[in-house]
Amino acid sequence: MPCAVLRRARRRNDLLAKAASKSAASSKKNAEPAVTDSAASDDNFALRSLQDEHARQKRFDASTEEFLEFYQKMLLIRRFEERAGQLYGLGLIGGFCHLYIGQEAVAVGIQSALDEGKDSVITGYRDHGHMLAYGIDPKIIMAELTGRQAGISHGKGGSMHMFSTDHAFYGGHGIVGAQVPLGAGLAFAHKYREDGGVCVAYFGDGAANQGQVYETFNMASLWGLPIVFVIENNQYAMGTSVKRSSAETHFYRRGTAFRIPGMQVDGMDVLEVRQATEIAVKHVREGNGPVLMELSTYRYRGHSMSDPAKYRTREEVDGVRQTRDPIEHAKAELIERGIAEDKLKQIDADIRARVTEAADFAENSPEPAPSELYTDVLVGSY
Amino acid sequence: MSIELKMPALSPTMEEGTLSKWLVKEGDEVKSGDILAEIETDKATMEFEAVDEGTIGKIVVPEGTEGVKVGTVIAVIGGDGEAVSAPAPAAAPAPAEAPAPAPAAKAEKPAAAPAADPEIPAGTNMITVTVREALRDAMAEEMRRDDRVFVMGEEVAEYQGAYKVTQGLLEEFGAKRVIDTPITEYGFAGIGTGAAMGGLRPIVEFMTFNFAMQAIDHIINSAAKTNYMSGGQMRCPVVFRGPNGAASRVGAQHSQNYGPWYASVPGLIVIAPYDASDAKGLLKAAIRCDDPVVFLENELVYGRHFELAQLDDHVLPIGKARIVREGKDVTIVSYSIGVGLALEAAETLAGEGIDAEVIDLRTLRPLDTETVLKSLAKTNRVVVAEEGWPQCSIASEIVAVCMEQGFDDLDAPVARVCNEDVPLPYAANLEKMALVDAARIVEAAKKVCYR
Numbered sequence: 092m093p094c095a096v097l098r099r100a101r102r103r104n105d106l107l108a109k110a111a112s113k114s115a116a117s118s119k120k121n122a123e124p125a126v127t128d129s130a131a132s133d134d135n136f137a138l139r140s141l142q143d144e145h146a147r148q149k150r151f152d153a154s155t156e157e158f159l160e161f162y163q164k165m166l167l168i169r170r171f172e173e174r175a176g177q178l179y180g181l182g183l184i185g186g187f188c189h190l191y192i193g194q195e196a197v198a199v200g201i202q203s204a205l206d207e208g209k210d211s212v213i214t215g216y217r218d219h220g221h222m223l224a225y226g227i228d229p230k231i232i233m234a235e236l237t238g239r240q241a242g243i244s245h246g247k248g249g250s251m252h253m254f255s256t257d258h259a260f261y262g263g264h265g266i267v268g269a270q271v272p273l274g275a276g277l278a279f280a281h282k283y284r285e286d287g288g289v290c291v292a293y294f295g296d297g298a299a300n301q302g303q304v305y306e307t308f309n310m311a312s313l314w315g316l317p318i319v320f321v322i323e324n325n326q327y328a329m330g331t332s333v334k335r336s337s338a339e340t341h342f343y344r345r346g347t348a349f350r351i352p353g354m355q356v357d358g359m360d361v362l363e364v365r366q367a368t369e370i371a372v373k374h375v376r377e378g379n380g381p382v383l384m385e386l387s388t389y390r391y392r393g394h395s396m397s398d399p400a401k402y403r404t405r406e407e408v409d410g411v412r413q414t415r416d417p418i419e420h421a422k423a424e425l426i427e428r429g430i431a432e433d434k435l436k437q438i439d440a441d442i443r444a445r446v447t448e449a450a451d452f453a454e455n456s457p458e459p460a461p462s463e464l465y466t467d468v469l470v471g472s473y
Numbered sequence: 474m475s476i477e478l479k480m481p482a483l484s485p486t487m488e489e490g491t492l493s494k495w496l497v498k499e500g501d502e503v504k505s506g507d508i509l510a511e512i513e514t515d516k517a518t519m520e521f522e523a524v525d526e527g528t529i530g531k532i533v534v535p536e537g538t539e540g541v542k543v544g545t546v547i548a549v550i551g552g553d554g555e556a557v558s559a560p561a562p563a564a565a566p567a568p569a570e571a572p573a574p575a576p577a578a579k580a581e582k583p584a585a586a587p588a589a590d591p592e593i594p595a596g597t598n599m600i601t602v603t604v605r606e607a608l609r610d611a612m613a614e615e616m617r618r619d620d621r622v623f624v625m626g627e628e629v630a631e632y633q634g635a636y637k638v639t640q641g642l643l644e645e646f647g648a649k650r651v652i653d654t655p656i657t658e659y660g661f662a663g664i665g666t667g668a669a670m671g672g673l674r675p676i677v678e679f680m681t682f683n684f685a686m687q688a689i690d691h692i693i694n695s696a697a698k699t700n701y702m703s704g705g706q707m708r709c710p711v712v713f714r715g716p717n718g719a720a721s722r723v724g725a726q727h728s729q730n731y732g733p734w735y736a737s738v739p740g741l742i743v744i745a746p747y748d749a750s751d752a753k754g755l756l757k758a759a760i761r762c763d764d765p766v767v768f769l770e771n772e773l774v775y776g777r778h779f780e781l782a783q784l785d786d787h788v789l790p791i792g793k794a795r796i797v798r799e800g801k802d803v804t805i806v807s808y809s810i811g812v813g814l815a816l817e818a819a820e821t822l823a824g825e826g827i828d829a830e831v832i833d834l835r836t837l838r839p840l841d842t843e844t845v846l847k848s849l850a851k852t853n854r855v856v857v858a859e860e861g862w863p864q865c866s867i868a869s870e871i872v873a874v875c876m877e878q879g880f881d882d883l884d885a886p887v888a889r890v891c892n893e894d895v896p897l898p899y900a901a902n903l904e905k906m907a908l909v910d911a912a913r914i915v916e917a918a919k920k921v922c923y924r
């Protein structure tokens with residue numbers, strides 16, 4: 092053992108000596124020592140390799156049929172969330188309710204690339220969109236929002252706490268950042284059971300500052316866990332803009348210290364999101380350890396229903412809506428591809444009808460039975 | 474098809490609001506996303522967005538109208554029939570399914586007048602303030618008085634506080650002393666604790682105490698134990714404050730009462746006031762205190778109005794309970810939001826010929842057992858009301874104290890009235906069932922009176 096220590100020490104000395112001679116020889120003013128130079132260029136290659144691969148082909152080559160499917164899912168999320176906002180205003184939804192409007196391309200693009208039911212997904216409290224992207228019935232999601240027995244958690248969870256183990260969707264967590272280690276735990280289970288699944292753990296730009304995120308990055312990388320960390324950078328954590336909360340605002344770089352490759356992705360373009368996810372998931376599924384994706388996106392509404400959103404201007408919001416809206420872009424592209432406007436109108440009408448049906452169901456179905464209060468506290472009886 | 478626009482609920486606790494301004498007029502075309510009006514809620518001025526498309530038909534409630542109840546029709550939109558496939562929102566849902574009225578309904582009632590606090594001289598000028606204002610004023614006064622005092626936490630500065638408790642502080646004291654943190658509770662609780670060790674007087678705000686669980690290691694291992702471990706060399710005068718307990722339908726992860734947790738830790742001071750006067754006087758005392766203080770507020774109480782003595786320096790003693798209503802038949806002990814329920818129960822009991830004494834513990838550690846035992850000696854019967862779980866609660870502590878030190882005075886077993894022993898559910902009906910209320914306190918009081 093002392094031998095090994097010695098050997099390592101000697102090697103380090105060699106490197107330092109080499110570094111010294113190289114930097115002495117170098118005439119560059121700010122030349123970095125060779126030791127970081129050579130190591131860093133290696134690392135940077137590994138850390139940038141996925142980004143480079145993505146740069147070679149930015150967007151997913153979707154068939155028109157696939158593209159229409161993405162469009163419909165995004166539109167369903169939008170219309171569902173608008174209606175949820177309305178029901179909140181009517182007092183049918185209470186507590187905290189965080190809408191996903193503006194961010195639809197993220198969940199739809201990512202989850203379309205997963206093996207549903209095999210790959211696991213986990214997120215925070217802004218979770219309606221991720222449920223809908225997995226094709227979970229809007230009726231039981233809306234009924235959860237209104238706190239009814241038919242809701243997916245029997246009305247006991249509400250907006251922030253929805254789960255569907257059938258779809259390997261693990262929630263729905265209210266504590267900012269908590270889903271990150273939980274996601275790594277799901278990934279740990281995939282690896283342990285050798286089931287070939289990967290986990291996608293979504294979290295926000297604000298959550299990205301929690302300490303447990305970095306503890307998780309270290310372990311996930313150290314143990315080669317099959318997980319894609321997805322930062323949904325919607326530019327704000329409640330009223331705090333990214334630049335007011337974060338020393339490093341390029342979130343995709345935040346895995347560097349843990350040797351986790353990062354990818355910077357336009358989260359307002361569903362095809363780009365899908366393509367990037369394919370690259371990330373392939374890397375992870377092949378046993379290469381975690382990937383960190385930063386998706387640049389935007390939330391149009393307040394943080395939750397009670398946020399007056401005075402920290403940004405109306406113009407800023409409208410600007411994003413007008414220039415980057417994921418649904419409007421997809422629509423324009425579909426028209427370019429030859430889809431008739433009438434057909435798109437029909438799709439919108441159908442989706443509105445589905446959402447109306449969900450809202451009526453959620454409004455008219457009964458509240459949980461009083462006995463539900465005491466069920467599911469523990470599994471066993473003691 | 475025309476659509477009725479109703480006064481929206483724009484926060485979990487909003488019951489009514491002011492329609493400050495219409496940004497559209499009759500005949501205007503609107504589309505989804507357009508701002509229709511500005512509405513002032515209990516916390517903020519909000520923009521009211523259109524969801525449907527159409528033409529503003531009639532403005533029913535003119536701008537400037539105050540106290541518009543949630544659900545009142547404020548305008549009518551004529552839809553264009555095509556884009557709007559949604560029916561007009563149904564009127565009130567069938568009674569069986571109607572969500573229970575938010576508990577904040579009680580907020581509107583003037584809180585029962587507590588007996589005058591002994592420390593305030595009679596004849597002092599009284600003003601009416603909310604608990605929210607009282608807390609803010611306490612911090613502002615202490616910051617003026619002592620430049621070592623600063624506030625840090627999530628959204629405390631530019632946003633003016635998630636619950637508006639730090640409103641105006643940034644403006645007066647600047648960014649050096651009113652500091653927005655990232656969402657990193659463990660980190661900033663540690664920084665606050667370290668700054669206290671380094672000679673400052675930090676006030677660390679948690680957006681709610683649910684999130685302080687991220688940081689509890691520093692509150693307990695670093696703040697509470699260091700003075701002892703260092704043989705009294707290392708002081709830690711930090712205040713950890715924020716809302717605690719259930720709010721309104723925010724679910725299991727956002728609704729816990731941590732009073733019993735912190736109150737079990739030697740080395741901490743734990744304060745949980747109810748009314749504005751105690752909130753102000755005790756927060757000022759907490760900031761001046763040389764020990765680490767956990768100061769537990771309650772979101773549902775922030776907006777309630779109370780009388781406050783206009784004194785230059787309103788500081789109250791830590792560790793003293795207060796008799797907020799005198800009575801002779803039964804003692805109801807409570808703290809924080811439970812005090813309001815206990816006073817309500819006492820009113821009901823009075824109507825049935827039972828004269829209840831209500832004690833507000835105010836400080837949970839150190840616990841003022843003397844006041845409780847004295848009252849027990851007078852009434853011979855005790856009920857403890859607590860918005861929190863029953864097991865290992867403040868209520869169980871009071872039961873133990875009465876049994877150990879007041880056994881001979883007891884004419885009946887002490888009764889605990891707590892929340893149901895389950896994580897708090899979201900559904901309106903289940904939440905209501907799970908939370909302690911005045912009716913259950915009345916029932917328990919009658920039981921210990923054998924009535």
Ligand SMILES: Cc1ncc(C[n+]2csc(CCOP(=O)(O)OP(=O)(O)O)c2C)c(N)n1
Binds near residue numbers: 627
């Ligand atoms: C530990 C913790 N601290 C604070 C909060 C309160 N809170 C809820 S969401 C939020 C902002 C999170 O922002 P971000 O991570 O960017 O996600 P976004 O809401 O933008 O989706 C805060 C501070 C919480 N729920 N948990």
Ligand SMILES: [Mg+2]
Binds near residue numbers: 296328
């Ligand atoms: Mg964010």
